[in-house]
Amino acid sequence: MSTQATGAPSHWDRSKSLLFKTLAVWFFFSFVVHWFGDALNGAAGSFPGGYFMAGQGSQIAFVILIFWFVTKQNKLDEEYGVAED
Amino acid sequence: MKLEGGFINNLSKVYGIYTLGFLGFVIIMAILEQMGVSAEKIGWMFVGFTIFIYALIGVLSRTMESKEYYVAGREVPAVFNGMATAADWMSGASFIAMAGGIYLKGYPYMAFLVGWTGGYVLVASLLAPYLRKFGCYTVPDFIGTRYGGNLARFCAVVILVVASFTYVTAQITGTGIVASRALNIPFTAAVWIGLAGILFCSMLGGMKAVTWTQVAQYIVLIIAYLLPVFWMANKFDYGMIPQLAQFDAVLRVQELEALHGVGTLMPTAEAQAAAGKLAALKVGINDASDTLMAKWKFLTLVICMMAGTASLPHVLMRYFTTSSVRAARQSVGWSLVFIFMLYFTAPALATFTKLSLLDPNLATGIIGKSIADVNSIEWVQKWSQVGFVKIFDGNGDGLLQINEFFMKGDIVVLATPEIAGLPYVISGLVAAGGLAAAMSTADGLLLAIANALSHDLYYKIIDPKADTKTRLVVARILLLAVGAAGAFVAAQGLTGILGAVAWAFCFANSGLFFPLVLGVWWKRANRAGAIAGMIGGFGAGFWYLYMVQFGGMTPWLGLDGLRFGMIGMPVSLVLMVVVSLATEAPDEETMKMVDEIRIPKGKAVLDA
Numbered sequence: 001m002s003t004q005a006t007g008a009p010s011h012w013d014r015s016k017s018l019l020f021k022t023l024a025v026w027f028f029f030s031f032v033v034h035w036f037g038d039a040l041n042g043a044a045g046s047f048p049g050g051y052f053m054a055g056q057g058s059q060i061a062f063v064i065l066i067f068w069f070v071t072k073q074n075k076l077d078e079e080y081g082v083a084e085d
Numbered sequence: 086m087k088l089e090g091g092f093i094n095n096l097s098k099v100y101g102i103y104t105l106g107f108l109g110f111v112i113i114m115a116i117l118e119q120m121g122v123s124a125e126k127i128g129w130m131f132v133g134f135t136i137f138i139y140a141l142i143g144v145l146s147r148t149m150e151s152k153e154y155y156v157a158g159r160e161v162p163a164v165f166n167g168m169a170t171a172a173d174w175m176s177g178a179s180f181i182a183m184a185g186g187i188y189l190k191g192y193p194y195m196a197f198l199v200g201w202t203g204g205y206v207l208v209a210s211l212l213a214p215y216l217r218k219f220g221c222y223t224v225p226d227f228i229g230t231r232y233g234g235n236l237a238r239f240c241a242v243v244i245l246v247v248a249s250f251t252y253v254t255a256q257i258t259g260t261g262i263v264a265s266r267a268l269n270i271p272f273t274a275a276v277w278i279g280l281a282g283i284l285f286c287s288m289l290g291g292m293k294a295v296t297w298t299q300v301a302q303y304i305v306l307i308i309a310y311l312l313p314v315f316w317m318a319n320k321f322d323y324g325m326i327p328q329l330a331q332f333d334a335v336l337r338v339q340e341l342e343a344l345h346g347v348g349t350l351m352p353t354a355e356a357q358a359a360a361g362k363l364a365a366l367k368v369g370i371n372d373a374s375d376t377l378m379a380k381w382k383f384l385t386l387v388i389c390m391m392a393g394t395a396s397l398p399h400v401l402m403r404y405f406t407t408s409s410v411r412a413a414r415q416s417v418g419w420s421l422v423f424i425f426m427l428y429f430t431a432p433a434l435a436t437f438t439k440l441s442l443l444d445p446n447l448a449t450g451i452i453g454k455s456i457a458d459v460n461s462i463e464w465v466q467k468w469s470q471v472g473f474v475k476i477f478d479g480n481g482d483g484l485l486q487i488n489e490f491f492m493k494g495d496i497v498v499l500a501t502p503e504i505a506g507l508p509y510v511i512s513g514l515v516a517a518g519g520l521a522a523a524m525s526t527a528d529g530l531l532l533a534i535a536n537a538l539s540h541d542l543y544y545k546i547i548d549p550k551a552d553t554k555t556r557l558v559v560a561r562i563l564l565l566a567v568g569a570a571g572a573f574v575a576a577q578g579l580t581g582i583l584g585a586v587a588w589a590f591c592f593a594n595s596g597l598f599f600p601l602v603l604g605v606w607w608k609r610a611n612r613a614g615a616i617a618g619m620i621g622g623f624g625a626g627f628w629y630l631y632m633v634q635f636g637g638m639t640p641w642l643g644l645d646g647l648r649f650g651m652i653g654m655p656v657s658l659v660l661m662v663v664v665s666l667a668t669e670a671p672d673e674e675t676m677k678m679v680d681e682i683r684i685p686k687g688k689a690v691l692d693a
Contacts, residue, residue, distance in 0.1 A: 011683075011684065012683055015683070019210050019211070022206065022210045023206075023210065026203060026206045026207075026210075029203065030199060030203045030387055030388075030391065031384050031387065034196075034199065034380075034383055034384065034387070035380055035384065037192065037373035037380075037383070038373040038374060038375040039375075040373075041371060041373050044339070045336060047332060048332055048335045048336065048339075048371050050192070050371065050373040051192065051195075051332075051335055051370070051371040051373070051432070052332060054192065054195035054196070054198060054199055054373075055187075055195055055198060055331075055429065055431075055432035056328070056429045056432070058198075058199050058202070058203065059198065059199075059202045059421075059425050059428060059429055060425075060429075062202050062203050062205060062206050062421060063202075063418065063421050063422055063425055065206055066205060066206055066209045066210075066417055066418040066421055067418045069206075069209060069210055070209065070414045070415055070417075070418055073214075073414065074411060074414070077411075077684070077685050077686075081686075082684035082685060082686045083411070083685055083686060084409050084410060084411060084685045084686055085686075
């Protein structure tokens with residue numbers, strides 16, 4: 001495949017960059033969002049955003065993130081011809 | 086039953102029939118209840134019937150092949166492995182204690198929800214596919230082969246045993262709590278009965294049997310968790326789908342909490358002394374604090390639970406059973422889908438239970454009512470008798486205030502059907518679900534321990550010439566011994582369910598997280614570094630836990646016994662990197678091996 005010419009990123013380089021993207025999203029939903037849990041809850045009587053993110057929102061994000069990662073990684077493996085037969 | 090194309094090709098059919106059969110059983114029980122069969126007999130039938138089914142699956146899956154015993158023949162499809170992992174993962178703590186934790190401790194407790202789900206992102210991206218390609222039977226097998234040498238393998242075995250054993254005693258305790266309640270027998274006897282059931286599932290068929298019982302257990306536990314919540318939400322008109330309807334309920338609960346003085350009206354010392362270990366409601370459902378310390382505690386708990394998820398061997402080894410690397414990856418996603426089903430329901434359950442108890446407009450509300458009336462309610466009497474509920478009229482006004490009602494968190498799940506006035510058959514179902522959750526996790530853990538001892542310690546270190554038959558006999562004897570030891574410790578009733586669970590996560594992440602992850606992602610990591618990382622990280626974590634828990638040391642930066650991985654992990658990382666760099670790089674062969682596990686194509690490293 002043309003992408004494998006010298007100088008082009010290798011399968012592992014691209015796997016690593018996919019990992020970093022995945023971990024960036026993971027970091028956001030694991031830590032950043034909950035740091036602002038109190039702010040997301042808003043004033044009394046408004047939608048409890050902090051509660052939602054801790055109780056459901058982050059979990060939904062993680063499910064989507066894993067399937068996104070898996071699809072991307074599978075495509076990457078096929079592109080470089082290293083997928084299983 | 087004769088199946089064309091064999092068991093594996095008919096899984097959907099088999100488990101579809103099983104699910105319908107189970108629902109049919111629940112309906113029959115409901116009819117029997119209407120006909121006047123006693124609650125106790127229905128409890129016995131629920132527990133007896135489900136344990137019988139699991140044991141039957143266990144016996145049918147018996148095997149004398151090591152590949153089937155250790156990794157279920159590597160032919161478990163991604164979705165079913167996801168279900169088995171979910172049952173393996175969701176312990177008595179998730180099922181019995183989680184909603185109660187949210188009920189009593191509110192927002193800070195939800196760090197567990199975030200940690201126990203986000204950890205799967207790490208499993209999927211950092212570890213599972215690579216370990217599957219490696220083709221090992223156990224987690225120490227990976228450490229031992231990647232880094233080479235018996236010492237590295239031995240260290241991994243020790244950490245695995247300590248972490249998993251801490252965890253398994255909590256699970257056997259959970260089995261005992263549920264069985265003793267449902268069957269009305271003493272706790273100690275219930276512990277041993279539970280163990281017998283657990284061993285029946287795993288003894289004869291190892292991982293193969295545990296896989297197929299775990300799928301069956303997942304189906305029972307998820308039905309048992311969801312059905313009462315849906316029923317309650319619809320009965321009280323909270324909304325059709327409780328998980329979505331809970332947000333309005335949260336706002337209402339916050340109003341009620343303010344009304345009843347939650348957070349301001351604290352129990353008196355005298356009342357608390359009378360209530361012993363039971364707790365009054367002291368924090369609101371959604372008090373996300375804006376202090377730095379509260380945020381730090383939330384995030385550190387999240388980190389510890391996530392890294393622990395990615396280093397607990399009984400979870401990782403589930404991904405050794407899939408048919409391919411691709412399936413292993415996919416399977417992590419499915420695991421989280423099935424776990425999510427329960428976890429996003431837990432806060433809803435906590436919220437609705439709170440609403441039921443706190444809302445004076447509801448028939449179920451007890452706070453603010455007269456104590457004489459509350460004491461005559463059936464579920465209050467029943468759960469007071471077994472020491473799960475305590476009412477103490479501190480100010481002697483004859484009315485029940487929020488600081489006069491004490492409870493054990495577990496009743497949020499166990500007693501909710503009764504609190505909401507659902508038929509007893511639902512309580513029986515919940516008991517069966519709690520038992521399934523605790524048993525499935527105990528099975529996975531016992532197998533992880535016994536396999537590490539039989540495969541890594543006995544076969545790889547002590548007697549490499551042992552034939553398959555001897556190895557499998559040794560594996561089973563160890564399983565019995567470890568199970569008995571676990572039940573013995575559990576019968577002493579030393580720790581609550583959750584304390585021990587959080588410890589297990591921190592033991593695992595202190596000792597194993599970095600050696601596992603860097604084994605895949607950093608080629609330069611070598612034997613000396615891994616050994617230093619394991620011993621140093623685990624040792625530091627252990628020491629810190631000991632000092633905080635028993636040595637009277639003030640926790641550093643609020644890092645209590647639940648968070649000692651925050652001490653162990655950095656020590657492990659630093660030692661591993663420094664020692665690796667200070668010593669010789671791994672040899673050519675190891676480098677090649679790492680290259681090999683980084684691509685899915687080709688044979689598993691250990692098969693080659």
